[in-house]
Amino acid sequence: MTSRTVTLLDVARAAGVSKSTVSDALQGSGRVAAATRDRVRAVAEELGYRPNSAARRLRRSSTGAIGLHLPRTATRLDYYMNLAFGAVERAQEEGFDVMLLAPTGVAGGGGSSDSAGPTSPSGTTSPTSPAGAASPANGPIASRVDGLLVIDPEVDDSAVPGLLDAGVPVVTGERYLGPTAAPTGAVICDNAASLTALLDHVTERGARHPAVLAPAGTSAWATALRATATSWARERGVAVALRTVPFAATPGEAEETTLALLRTDPSVDAVICAPDGAAPGVLRAAATLGRPVGPDAPPAAAPHARTATDALPRTPLLIASCVDGTATRSAEPPVTAVDLRPAAYGRACAELLCDILAGRTTPDTVRRHAWALETRAST
Numbered sequence: 001m002t003s004r005t006v007t008l009l010d011v012a013r014a015a016g017v018s019k020s021t022v023s024d025a026l027q028g029s030g031r032v033a034a035a036t037r038d039r040v041r042a043v044a045e046e047l048g049y050r051p052n053s054a055a056r057r058l059r060r061s062s063t064g065a066i067g068l069h070l071p072r073t074a075t076r077l078d079y080y081m082n083l084a085f086g087a088v089e090r091a092q093e094e095g096f097d098v099m100l101l102a103p104t105g106v107a108g109g110g111g112s113s114d115s116a117g118p119t120s121p122s123g124t125t126s127p128t129s130p131a132g133a134a135s136p137a138n139g140p141i142a143s144r145v146d147g148l149l150v151i152d153p154e155v156d157d158s159a160v161p162g163l164l165d166a167g168v169p170v171v172t173g174e175r176y177l178g179p180t181a182a183p184t185g186a187v188i189c190d191n192a193a194s195l196t197a198l199l200d201h202v203t204e205r206g207a208r209h210p211a212v213l214a215p216a217g218t219s220a221w222a223t224a225l226r227a228t229a230t231s232w233a234r235e236r237g238v239a240v241a242l243r244t245v246p247f248a249a250t251p252g253e254a255e256e257t258t259l260a261l262l263r264t265d266p267s268v269d270a271v272i273c274a275p276d277g278a279a280p281g282v283l284r285a286a287a288t289l290g291r292p293v294g295p296d297a298p299p300a301a302a303p304h305a306r307t308a309t310d311a312l313p314r315t316p317l318l319i320a321s322c323v324d325g326t327a328t329r330s331a332e333p334p335v336t337a338v339d340l341r342p343a344a345y346g347r348a349c350a351e352l353l354c355d356i357l358a359g360r361t362t363p364d365t366v367r368r369h370a371w372a373l374e375t376r377a378s379t
Contacts, residue, residue: 005050006044006047006048006049006050007049008022008023008049010047010049011040011043011044011047011049014043014046014047015039015040015043017036017040021036021040022040022044025037025040025041026040026041026044026049062146063143063144063145063146064095064096064097064146065096065097065098065099065144065145065146066091066096066097066098066099066145066146066147066148066149066350066353067098067099067100067101067141067144067145067147067148067149067163068084068087068098068099068100068101068148068149068151069101069148069149069150069151069153069159069160069163070083070084070100070151070152071151071152071154071157071219071247071248072157073247073248074151076248076250076277077248077276077277078276078277078325078326078327079276079323079325079340079342080151080342082342082343082346083151083173083342083343083345083346083349084098084100084346085343085346086342086343086344086345086346086347086350087149087346087347087349087350088346088350089343089346089347089350090346090347090348090350090351090354091350091353091354094350094354094358096146096350096354098350099144099145101141101148101159101163141162141163141166141168142166142167142168145168146168146169146357147168147169147170147171147184147353147356147357148163148166148168148169148170148171148353149170149171149172149173149349149350149353150163150164150170150171150172150173150176150183151172151173151174151349152173152174152219152220152221153172153174153176153178153219153220154217154218154219155176155177155178155218155219156217156218160176160178160180161178161180161181164176164180164181164182164183165180165181169184169185169353169356169357169363170183170184170185171183171184171185171186171187171349171352171353171356172185172186172187173186173187173345173346173349174186174187174188174189174191174219174220174221175188175220176220177218177219177220177223178218182364184356184363184364185352185353185356185361185363185364185365185366185367186352186365186366186367187345187348187349187352187366187367187368187369188220188366188367188368188369189221189340189345189368189369189370189371190368190371191220191221191224191225191228192224192227192228194322194338194340194371194373195212195224195225195228195229195232195272195322195338196228196232197338197373198272198320198322198336198338198373199212199229199232199236199240199272201320201336201373201375201379202270202272202318202320202379203236203238203270205270205295205318205379206269206295206318207269207270207318208238208267208269209238209239209240209241209265209267209268209269209270210238210240210241210268210269210270210271210272210318211240211241211242211243211261211265211268211270211271211272212225212229212240212241212242212243212271212272212274213243213244213245213249213254213257213258213271213272213273213274213275213278213282214226214229214242214243214244214245214274215244215245215246215247215249215274215275216244216245216246216247217247219247222247222274225274225322226242226244229242230242241261241265241268243257243261245257245273245274245275245278246275247275248275248276249273249275249278249281250277250278250281251277251278251279251280251281251284251327252281253278253281254273254275254278254279254280254281254282254285255281255282255284255285255288256281256285258271258273258281258282258285258286259285259288259289262285262286262289262291262317263289268317269315269316269317269318270317270318270319270320270379271286271317271318271319271320272319272320272321272322273319273320273321273322274321274322274323275322275323276323276325276327277323277325277326277327278321278327279319279320279321279327279328279331279335279337280327280331282319283319283331283332283335283378286317286319290314291314291315291316291317292314292316292317293316293317293318293319293333293377293378294316294318294333294377294378294379295316295318295379296316318336318378318379319335319336319378319379320335320336320337320378320379321335321336321337321338322337322338323337323338323340324337324338324339324340324374325337328376329376331378333376333377333378334376334377334378335376335378336373336374336375336376336378336379337373337374337376338371338372338373338374339371339372339373339374340369340371341369341370341371341372344369345369348367348369352365352367
């Protein structure tokens with residue numbers, strides 16, 4: 001069987017079943033007994049059978065593609081790029097290409113996202129502006145993809161309602177908090193637990209007045225972090241200085257916010273920065289103010305006070321991040337962070353959508369994605 005392409009008929013003969021039974025068993029469709037399905041799949045694997053993806057798409061009237069919608073700031077953040085590659089990798093294992101959707105910019109949420117770029121070697125398509133704002137169910141998106149991945153959907157993203165009502169299965173990465181139709185499935189992280197773990201960690205390391213630079217925006221992630229900072233402070237009886245920064249705050253924006261914070265509230269002894277890649281800005285602010293970083297760092301010697309900055313205390317500062325990445329791992333000192341495992345998260349989102357499309361799981365499925373706290377020298 002290795003000298004030529006193995007066909008469905010070859011598998012059917014070897015398994016002692018009909019060709020249609022083999023097709024149903026391999027696609028997870030039809031009424032095939034579990035034992036028969038397992039035997040057929042084992043025989044197919046033994047023979048080295050590979051499905052003809054083009055023929056399979058024709059049989060099921062499939063486009064062979066799924067759409068991927070990311071937040072508007074995604075191209076600036078390593079997290080979303082790693083997530084996208086994970087989603088592409090998992091989708092390709094199921095024979096799907098991934099179409100990257102560009103936002104419509106249409107107010108009111110009536111339109112959908114669209115893309116018309118050629119497929120690249122990575123399996124994604126180049127994003128382009130949509131050709132129009134047709135009704136999603138009858139417009140281009142429903143005819144171009146078999147399903148949609150919508151990552152960190154924001155309530156004020158006008159494209160999201162149209163995507164959720166596009167007439168194809170939709171899996172969201174995190175819950176959608178808006179009032180429109182619910183997605184077909186979701187993969188979620190316990191973001192309240194991850195920030196709680198960070199706050200507990202810095203207080204265990206000696207912090208008595210932590211601060212949180214929480215993200216603005218209407219995504220489930222941003223909303224959960226702001227709410228958790230407030231509830232944790234109330235439940236623990238610890239004052240938390242909460243400051244809001246842009247969802248995709250740059251290191252410069254984080255630095256500016258931290259300088260203002262520490263100058264007005266020098267008793268802050270730990271700063272937890274939420275946005276991906278922004279933590280180096282917090283480190284620069286600490287250096288500017290002469291605040292050594294880390295629980296074991298000796299207090300800096302205070303110079304003769306010639307300016308207001310010189311008069312500020314030089315006590316150690318703990319620094320952590322809600323999102324791990326290159327910026328936190330390569331910082332000096334390396335920054336404690338929550339590893340959200342973005343590539344694995346992208347794979348999990350794509351896997352759930354593929355499972356729904358293949359009938360391997362039911363709609364309304366919600367799966368959880370695990371995170372890990374990576375403690376480093378900054379705390």
